[in-house]
Structure formats: C-alpha cells, structure tokens
Amino acid sequence: MTLSDIAPSLGFSPQEMTAIVLSLKVAGTATVFSLPIAVFAAYALARWRFPGHTALNALIHLPLVMPPVVTGFALLLLLGRKTPLGAFLAEYFGIVFAFRWTGAALAAAVMSFPLMIRPIRLSFESIDERLAQASRSLGANPLWTFFLVTLPLAAPGVIVGAILGFAKALGEFGATITFVSNIPGETQTIPSAIYSYTQTPDGDADALRLAAVSAAIAIGALVVSEILQKRADATRAGK
Amino acid sequence: MIGVDVKLRRGDFTLAAAFASKARILALHGPSGSGKTTLAHLVAGLAVPDEGHIAVNGATLVDRAQRLxxxxxxxxIGLVFQDALLFPHLDVKTNILFGRFFTPKAERRVPFEAVIETLGVAHLLRRRAGALSGGERQRVGLARALLCSPRLLAMDEPMASLDYDRRQEIMTLIERLRDEFSIPILLVSHAADEILRLADEVISLEKGRIVAKGLPSETLAAASRHIEGGRFSVVSALEAHVGAYDTRYGVTRLAHPAGEIIVAAHVANGDRQVRVLINATDVALAYHKPENTSIRTVLLGRIAAIDEDESPLAFVRLELEGGGKLVSATTRLSVAEMNLSVGAQVYALVKSVALDERELGAGA
Structure with missing residues (x-):
C-alpha cells in the first residue's frame, strides 16, 4: 500500500497528494545535500580563524535577512537555463535547476541553510577544545579526531539542525516560486499548492487541509528536536 | 631522555627554556603563569615553539632550524590532564583503548591487563566516563595515556583537583607506573609535596624562565623564597626509624639521631625506616633546648646555609645530627637578632610532622 492509495481515505485529491509527496522529496533532498556542507561550514566558523571569516558568516546568513523573492531571483540569474553557469551544468553534468524539482530543492536548501547551521555551530562551540587535543595526543590525526570525538559530541546539534532545516525547507515559498515557478507535479510543493488554492474561488477548504498538514509536520519536527535537545543535555550532565 | 631548548612568544608572555634531563620523573614547578604547562604542551606538540628543538628518548620532535x-x-607522548578530559560520549573501556587503537601493533609494549590491574580500574570498564568520581577519572586518564605505549608520560597537574586521600592514592600509582612500566614522566605541578615525593629532579620556572634546577629538596627552597606564599611550599623530607606506638595518646615515636620525632598517627610495622615531611614554616630555631614548650619534636643540627636577600624572608638550612636536611622558614629579622650564622649549633623545634605514605626503597 502506498501513500497515494490511502490518500483518498484521508480526503486528499491526487493533486494534493502529489504536492505533499513532492514537498517531502524536495525538503528531504535539500536536507541530505546541505547537511554535510552545513557541518563543515559550522565547524570552520566555530574553530578556525581565517581571512573572510566574517564575510562567510554574513553570506550564509544573507538568505535569512533578504526578501526570499530576491534570493529566488538571484538563483534564477545565476543558474537559469540561459546563464553561463546554468548552461555549463546542463551540458556537462546534465543538471538542470530552472523550473525543475531539483531547483525547488536548491532554493529550499539555500533558504534553510542559516537555520540549519546555527545549532550545529553552537554545539561545536560548546565542546571543550582540549578533548580534541587529548585525542591528538593519543594518536588520532585531525580527521579521526573529528569523526571519533568532535562530531559525536556535536551530534545532538547536528540532528537539531537537520530537523529545523527540513521543517524550514518544507515551508519554503518565496524563493522557490520565483526560481522554479509553480508547476503541478514538478515544482508545486505544499506552500505553492496552498497559494494556488487561495487564488481559486472555493479553494479555501483545500487550502485549509494542506495548511493543517504543513502545520502538523512543522510542529512534529519541533517536538522531536526538543526531545533530542533534552536528551543531549541529560547525556552531557553525565547520566 | 629529554632535551629541550625552546623560545616562544605569546603577547606579553615569553618562554625561554633550555634543559636536558635523565630523571625518571622530572618535575616542572612554578606559580601559575610561569610557563610550566606551556612547556609540557610544547613537548606534546600542542604548541609550536618560535625557535628551538625538543628531543625525547633520542627522537627529535621539533627542530625549527630544520623545519621539523x-x-x-x-x-x-601520553598526556594526563588535571581534569582527566575523558571522552564523555564513550564508556571507560573505549576511553582506555582509544590511544592503543592508534598505536602501531609493533609498538604496543604496554599490556592492557597489567595497566587495568595496576590502576585498579577493572570494575569501571563498563561505566560511562561522565559517571566517575574525580579519583576514578584520573586513574582512567592515566590508563588511557599509558596504553598508547608512550615515549614519555606528560602529566599536567594530575592531582590538583583531588582531595588529600585521592592524591596519596594517585601518587602511589604514579610510583608504580614508573617502576613497572619504566616510562619516563614529566610532572607539571605547583605542589611541593608531590614533587618532593615523586620527582628525581625538578626545574623551577618563573615568568617563562628557568630559575633553578636540581634535586627537589634543594631546589624548591631556593626558588620559593621569591614567590609570594612560596615559603608555605618548602618542605623537608627526613628518614627515621619507626619506634613504639603510644596507644594512650595515639602518637608514634620515630627515632632519629638528631632527636625523637613524634607523629600524630599510628605507624604500623615496627622496625623499619619511614619518611616524614616537615613544612619549613613549622620549624622554629633555638640555641638552647627549651624546657617548657608544647613542642615534642626537637632536633639538634648545625646551620649549613642561610638563604636571604632583600626580601623579608630567609630560609635557614640545617644539617641534622646523624644526617638529614631540614629547612626552617624565618625572617631576616630573626636571623639578625639571633645572630644566626653558618656552622652554629641550633635546636629545630618542629611543630608538626606529616608521614610520607611512600614505601621506602620501592624503586628508589
């Protein structure tokens, strides 16, 4: 039994179901690909002092303060089909972002990145740096030290970051609709579908149902992240 | 065993130290900010000197001139930290085996069972590192450092956060490590009693410079006159023969050629030598044996040297009758008014004596 089989019994139309599944796919892809980058960037910002430290930090947080439409527009200017970079990626790697679900995933990843990186960076910063020194003195090189000591200790923050990023990616709207438009079955995520329903007469009931789904996922994610945070605090307290 | 000649500048602080030592336990002593921890970090590779070189057991670890x-x-270099720094996400056994995992098989010469046995951590192996007491943490930290079969164990104030009993226990263990695994130890400590008991040689640091180097009993006194509160850390060690335990008063009488030493404790097993520690601030001097005094331990000796300069304090070193050195902390005023001079015969009035728990002859 698949999700689309049980969809009618939940009162979802095939189009709504498509939007829900697509949203999960977009947000999942965005999270999977941006998490390793977020972990690396968070570690670099927390532990290294390098030229451009402040600039990198500002760049990462830019999507948080810029209007989402502007971020989407910037992506379009950078990665649209006819731009040099977009054409290059399409020709040599077969990767097309414009007006595809992959583009929706990219927009979601960019927009959720600042939210994802914050808890990860904070948990790296809260780890005693001398633990890494102890690990080095015991024979572990920097890479082993990172994977055996630093990353496991930062794991709660990484999980919280992933959950927050996933929830934010699910709700991304402005940059997505600007960058990849609102094509049912390809780029129409839950927020875009809600927007479409609100623009049609008698669409309010449908919009409300999807809004409820959206809220349920978001609240669920927050609850899970809260539980993990509590458990991590308990571990750190030595229980 | 260890040869160091380094320079390091960090802001206002400059460290410039050169020494070589073959001691089995070499202590770095000095007040906080003297550079002793930095020196240990340089040996372990956690800091890079601006200039100079470091070699341990014939292996050159840093040589700036050769860009090594x-x-x-x-x-x-097995590092032991003040707060042990066990990995909180791992259990005790994984912590202990962490360094061993990275040690090449051919170099693993410290056996796991022997370390577990010596340090008495067998019952802790399944516990989480965060659930240990201070003394247990430190024993696990020692085991972890030992099992990477290090060239040298570098201990940075390993007992500074422990209470008296735990410190005695850890000191005994450090002696056993030294004797059973024959790994040289670099001990960073500000505590004179630790150094007197454990170290064969001590280097006193102050503001990034070596101010004295030599036998702990002689070096500590010379260096500490210049340190505020330093007179409280000058301790003399004496060997005496165990005599009768007085059950009525709970004291033990020890025999020393210079006089009877009273210890306010039960010293078991008669007919053997023990070591006692005496703080320089607990020793007063008199030309004549006083009659009416509460002090029971009165030792006869001769003044071997008087350390004094412009500071108000002075250390008078005595050569006791029948051997043994005793330091008395006093003021320059006393020295002048009593007209104390080298060669004079005096009685040392000792207010309190602590028994050194170390087994005599166990490896010295």
Whole structure:
C-alpha cells in the first residue's frame, strides 16, 4: 500500500497528494545535500580563524535577512537555463535547476541553510577544545579526531539542525516560486499548492487541509528536536 | 631522555627554556603563569615553539632550524590532564583503548591487563566516563595515556583537583607506573609535596624562565623564597626509624639521631625506616633546648646555609645530627637578632610532622 492509495481515505485529491509527496522529496533532498556542507561550514566558523571569516558568516546568513523573492531571483540569474553557469551544468553534468524539482530543492536548501547551521555551530562551540587535543595526543590525526570525538559530541546539534532545516525547507515559498515557478507535479510543493488554492474561488477548504498538514509536520519536527535537545543535555550532565 | 631548548612568544608572555634531563620523573614547578604547562604542551606538540628543538628518548620532535615538526598524534607522548578530559560520549573501556587503537601493533609494549590491574580500574570498564568520581577519572586518564605505549608520560597537574586521600592514592600509582612500566614522566605541578615525593629532579620556572634546577629538596627552597606564599611550599623530607606506638595518646615515636620525632598517627610495622615531611614554616630555631614548650619534636643540627636577600624572608638550612636536611622558614629579622650564622649549633623545634605514605626503597 502506498501513500497515494490511502490518500483518498484521508480526503486528499491526487493533486494534493502529489504536492505533499513532492514537498517531502524536495525538503528531504535539500536536507541530505546541505547537511554535510552545513557541518563543515559550522565547524570552520566555530574553530578556525581565517581571512573572510566574517564575510562567510554574513553570506550564509544573507538568505535569512533578504526578501526570499530576491534570493529566488538571484538563483534564477545565476543558474537559469540561459546563464553561463546554468548552461555549463546542463551540458556537462546534465543538471538542470530552472523550473525543475531539483531547483525547488536548491532554493529550499539555500533558504534553510542559516537555520540549519546555527545549532550545529553552537554545539561545536560548546565542546571543550582540549578533548580534541587529548585525542591528538593519543594518536588520532585531525580527521579521526573529528569523526571519533568532535562530531559525536556535536551530534545532538547536528540532528537539531537537520530537523529545523527540513521543517524550514518544507515551508519554503518565496524563493522557490520565483526560481522554479509553480508547476503541478514538478515544482508545486505544499506552500505553492496552498497559494494556488487561495487564488481559486472555493479553494479555501483545500487550502485549509494542506495548511493543517504543513502545520502538523512543522510542529512534529519541533517536538522531536526538543526531545533530542533534552536528551543531549541529560547525556552531557553525565547520566 | 629529554632535551629541550625552546623560545616562544605569546603577547606579553615569553618562554625561554633550555634543559636536558635523565630523571625518571622530572618535575616542572612554578606559580601559575610561569610557563610550566606551556612547556609540557610544547613537548606534546600542542604548541609550536618560535625557535628551538625538543628531543625525547633520542627522537627529535621539533627542530625549527630544520623545519621539523612532528604532529602530536605521531609523538606518542601520553598526556594526563588535571581534569582527566575523558571522552564523555564513550564508556571507560573505549576511553582506555582509544590511544592503543592508534598505536602501531609493533609498538604496543604496554599490556592492557597489567595497566587495568595496576590502576585498579577493572570494575569501571563498563561505566560511562561522565559517571566517575574525580579519583576514578584520573586513574582512567592515566590508563588511557599509558596504553598508547608512550615515549614519555606528560602529566599536567594530575592531582590538583583531588582531595588529600585521592592524591596519596594517585601518587602511589604514579610510583608504580614508573617502576613497572619504566616510562619516563614529566610532572607539571605547583605542589611541593608531590614533587618532593615523586620527582628525581625538578626545574623551577618563573615568568617563562628557568630559575633553578636540581634535586627537589634543594631546589624548591631556593626558588620559593621569591614567590609570594612560596615559603608555605618548602618542605623537608627526613628518614627515621619507626619506634613504639603510644596507644594512650595515639602518637608514634620515630627515632632519629638528631632527636625523637613524634607523629600524630599510628605507624604500623615496627622496625623499619619511614619518611616524614616537615613544612619549613613549622620549624622554629633555638640555641638552647627549651624546657617548657608544647613542642615534642626537637632536633639538634648545625646551620649549613642561610638563604636571604632583600626580601623579608630567609630560609635557614640545617644539617641534622646523624644526617638529614631540614629547612626552617624565618625572617631576616630573626636571623639578625639571633645572630644566626653558618656552622652554629641550633635546636629545630618542629611543630608538626606529616608521614610520607611512600614505601621506602620501592624503586628508589
């Protein structure tokens, strides 16, 4: 039994179901690909002092303060089909972002990145740096030290970051609709579908149902992240 | 065993130290900010000197002139920290085996069972590192450092956060490690009693410079006159023969050629030598044996040297009758008014005596 089989019994139309599944796919892809980058960037910002430290930090947080439409527009200017970079990626790697679900995933990843990186960076910063020194003195090189000591200790923050990023990616709207438009079955995520329903007469009931789904996922994610945070605090307290 | 000649500048602080030592336990002593921890970090590779070189057991670890810097993970210097720094996400056994995992098989010469046995951590192996007491943490930290079969064990104030009993226990263990595994130890400590008991040689540091180097009993006194509160850390060690235990008053009488030493404790097993520690501030001097005094321990000796300069304090070193050195902390005023001079015969009035728990002859 698949999700689309049980969809009618939940009162979802095939189009709504498509939007829900697509949203999960977009947000999942965005999270999977941006998490390793977020972990690396968070570690670099927390532990290294390098030229451009402040600039990198500002760049990462830019999507948080810029209007989402502007971020989407910037992506379009950078990665649209006819731009040099977009054409290059399409020709040599077969990767097309414009007006595809992959583009929706990219927009979601960019927009959720600042939210994802914050808890990860904070948990790296809260780890005693001398633990890494102890690990080095015991024979572990920097890479082993990172994977055996630093990353496991930062794991709660990484999980919280992933959950927050996933929830934010699910709700991304402005940059997505600007960058990849609102094509049912390809780029129409839950927020875009809600927007479409609100623009049609008698669409309010449908919009409300999807809004409820959206809220349920978001609240669920927050609850899970809260539980993990509590458990991590308990571990750190030595229980 | 260890040869160091380094310079390092960090802001206002400059460290410039050169020494070589063959001691089995070499202590670095000095007040906080003297550079002793930095020196240990330089040996372990956690800091890079601006100039100079470091060699341990014939292996050069740093030589700036030749652009040689062995990273910490390749040095095999077992580090023991003040707060143990166990990995909180791992259990005790995984913590202990962490360094061993990275040690090449051919170099694993410290056996796991022997370390577990010596340090008495067998019952802790399944516990989480965060659930240990201070003394247990430190024993696990020692085991972890030992099992990477290090060239040298570098201990940075390993007992500073422990209470008296735990410190005695850890000191006994450090002696056993030294004797059973024959790994040289670099001990960073500000506590004179630790150094007197454990170290064969001590280097006193102050503001990034070596101010004295030599036998602990002689070096500590000379260096500490210049340190505020330093007179409280000058301790003399004496050997005496165990005599009768007085059950009525709970004291033990020890025999020393210079006089009877009273210890306010039960010293078991008669007919053997023990070592006692005496704080320089607990020793007063008199030309004549006083009659009416509460002090029971009165030792006869001769003044061997008087350390004094412009500071108000002075250390009078005595050569006791029948051997043994005793330091008395006093003021320059006393020295002048009593007209104390080298060669004079005096009685040392000792207010309190602590028994050194170390087994005599166990490896010395």
């Amino acid at each position: 810097f062995v990273p910490p993970e390749k040095r095999r």
